Amino acid sequence: MRNAPTILHLDMDAFFAQAEQASKPSLRGKAVVVGGLGPRGVVATASYEARVFGVHSAMPMAQARRLAPNAAYLTPRFTFYRAISDQVMALLRALSPLVEPLSLDEAFVDLEAGGAAWDSDSARLTGVRLRTDIRAVTGLTGSVGLAASKMLAKIASEQAKPNGLVLIEPGTERALLGPLSVRTLPGVGPATGDHLRRAGITTIDEIVEAGEDELVRLLGKAHGHGLYAMALARDERPVVAERETKSVSVEDTYDVDIHDRLRVGLEVQRLADRCVRRLRGAGLSGRTIVLKVRRYDFSTLTRSETLRGPTDDPAVVREAAARLLDSVDTTGGVRLLGVGVSGLADYTQEDLFAQAAGEHPLGSEEEAAVPEETRPAASVPAEHSWRPGHDVRHASLGHGWVQGSGLGRVTVRFETPDSEPGRVRTFRVDDPDLEPADPLPLVPVRPSGEGGAARADGGAGPEQTGVGSGAVGG
Numbered sequence: 060m061r062n063a064p065t066i067l068h069l070d071m072d073a074f075f076a077q078a079e080q081a082s083k084p085s086l087r088g089k090a091v092v093v094g095g096l097g098p099r100g101v102v103a104t105a106s107y108e109a110r111v112f113g114v115h116s117a118m119p120m121a122q123a124r125r126l127a128p129n130a131a132y133l134t135p136r137f138t139f140y141r142a143i144s145d146q147v148m149a150l151l152r153a154l155s156p157l158v159e160p161l162s163l164d165e166a167f168v169d170l171e172a173g174g175a176a177w178d179s180d181s182a183r184l185t186g187v188r189l190r191t192d193i194r195a196v197t198g199l200t201g202s203v204g205l206a207a208s209k210m211l212a213k214i215a216s217e218q219a220k221p222n223g224l225v226l227i228e229p230g231t232e233r234a235l236l237g238p239l240s241v242r243t244l245p246g247v248g249p250a251t252g253d254h255l256r257r258a259g260i261t262t263i264d265e266i267v268e269a270g271e272d273e274l275v276r277l278l279g280k281a282h283g284h285g286l287y288a289m290a291l292a293r294d295e296r297p298v299v300a301e302r303e304t305k306s307v308s309v310e311d312t313y314d315v316d317i318h319d320r321l322r323v324g325l326e327v328q329r330l331a332d333r334c335v336r337r338l339r340g341a342g343l344s345g346r347t348i349v350l351k352v353r354r355y356d357f358s359t360l361t362r363s364e365t366l367r368g369p370t371d372d373p374a375v376v377r378e379a380a381a382r383l384l385d386s387v388d389t390t391g392g393v394r395l396l397g398v399g400v401s402g403l404a405d406y407t408q409e410d411l412f413a414q415a416a417g418e419h420p421l422g423s424e425e426e427a428a429v430p431e432e433t434r435p436a437a438s439v440p441a442e443h444s445w446r447p448g449h450d451v452r453h454a455s456l457g458h459g460w461v462q463g464s465g466l467g468r469v470t471v472r473f474e475t476p477d478s479e480p481g482r483v484r485t486f487r488v489d490d491p492d493l494e495p496a497d498p499l500p501l502v503p504v505r506p507s508g509e510g511g512a513a514r515a516d517g518g519a520g521p522e523q524t525g526v527g528s529g530a531v532g533g
């Protein structure tokens with residue numbers, strides 16, 4: 060392990076929710092919940108003000124509504140978050156060629172590799188500057204952890220949250236880790252956590268006390284060794300510039316060609332399930348399903364289908380693979396079959412997409428699983444789908460966002476990132492003066508020499524202010 064805290068971990072604070080608060084002045088300092096709003100919707104994230112009520116990522120939306128009935132409930136605007144993420148990642152890449160994004164709002168950076176830092180002081184300075192730059196360019200806050208390993212950098216940024224920076228001085232790692240829960244260590248999920256707890260191990264110190272042999276006995280060789288090393292703060296994992304996994308796939312070659320079409324179908328289902336297990340094991344989901352078929356004469360075909368959103372649902376992957384198989388001639392027999400998923404994401408958003416689609420006049424929950432090419436195109440009704448949180452433009456009232464819709468009406472709040480909190484007006488859903496709009500930049504783009512992009516008013520900060528009443532939703 061290196062002896063300077065030059066691995067940086069950045070994680071934006073309440074990312075989707077903070078982006079929404081920065082866009083919508085009326086929501087700053089308020090409880091905001093972003094996620095799927097349909098009956099099966101789940102919370103993508105909650106503002107820190109909403110977390111006070113116990114709302115958190117992956118919670119069923121219905122439960123969130125019970126806990127925080129006065130919060131604003133918004134559907135995600137992925138394109139907008141992606142654009143902010145690109146700005147953040149560009150700032151990280153300016154520090155080092157070794158940037159390893161983990162999701163839209165999270166990445167490791169090897170500062171030493173970029174010459175940006177070599178000791179504690181230079182690392183801290185780089186971290187402080189980065190946070191300022193992120194604020195200036197995106198208008199948002201992120202938390203930074205600095206340490207001599209990935210594991211500790213990530214623990215540090217968690218401790219820094221929200222809107223802070225924590226640097227773990229080399230030499231202090233073990234003392235810092237000791238009292239923490241075993242769940243802090245990478246690879247310890249609820250199941251392993253329970254397993255260890257039943258063996259009387261709840262803290263990292265207790266792992267060290269139990270010793271390596273005991274860990275191996277409890278968890279098996281690979282996991283036991285790995286975890287024991289982590290507990291001693293030994294983590295040599297390098298920062299890798301690109302996510303290596305571009306796709307997850309499984310395939311089988313058959314000793315004897317398969318001729319029976321039914322059997323081919325069953326094999327494809329089995330491979331789809333295996334592929335999903337691998338996908339889930341890696342904490343990933345993907346958008347493109349790929350089927351590979353090698354026929355008796357070694358001719359190899361691949362067919363793919365792209366869904367609307369990433370999935371890790373075995374039923375969805377199985378159905379897509381079966382549809383793809385329908386288009387392949389297997390008479391003569393097959394030697395090899397494979398099922399893969401690419402277009403990977405770090406979290407499953409199928410629920411969100413399905414729910415967002417559910418808001419749409421065309422939408423149904425199943426629709427997320429229907430390939431783009433086969434969806435009906437011509438039947439879009441005259442009125443637009445007004446999704447809560449999404450941008451609109453009114454011919455005379457200007458830019459606003461949908462606060463809610465129903466019963467033929469849509470409620471719009473007219474405000475922009477740099478305006479005062481705006482006023483609400485209600486329209487008929489087919490009002491010809493109202494149309495969907497693109498998000499406005501959070502930081503006004505000014506010509507250079509005019510003070511740059513710095514925006515000091517903040518407001519998007521996740522300070523734990525009281526929660527106002529009368530917000531959207533409920």
Ligand code: DCP
Pocket residue numbers: 070071072073074075076102103104105116117162163164165220221406408
């Ligand atoms: N996300 C999601 N579904 C999840 C977890 C996260 O859609 N189950 C999305 C929404 C988050 C973003 O990814 O805003 C980043 O995830 P984080 O885990 O970093 O959570 P936040 O940034 O929202 O909050 P924190 O301040 O804890 O980092």
Ligand code: MG
Pocket residue numbers: 070071072073074164165
């Ligand atoms: Mg985050």
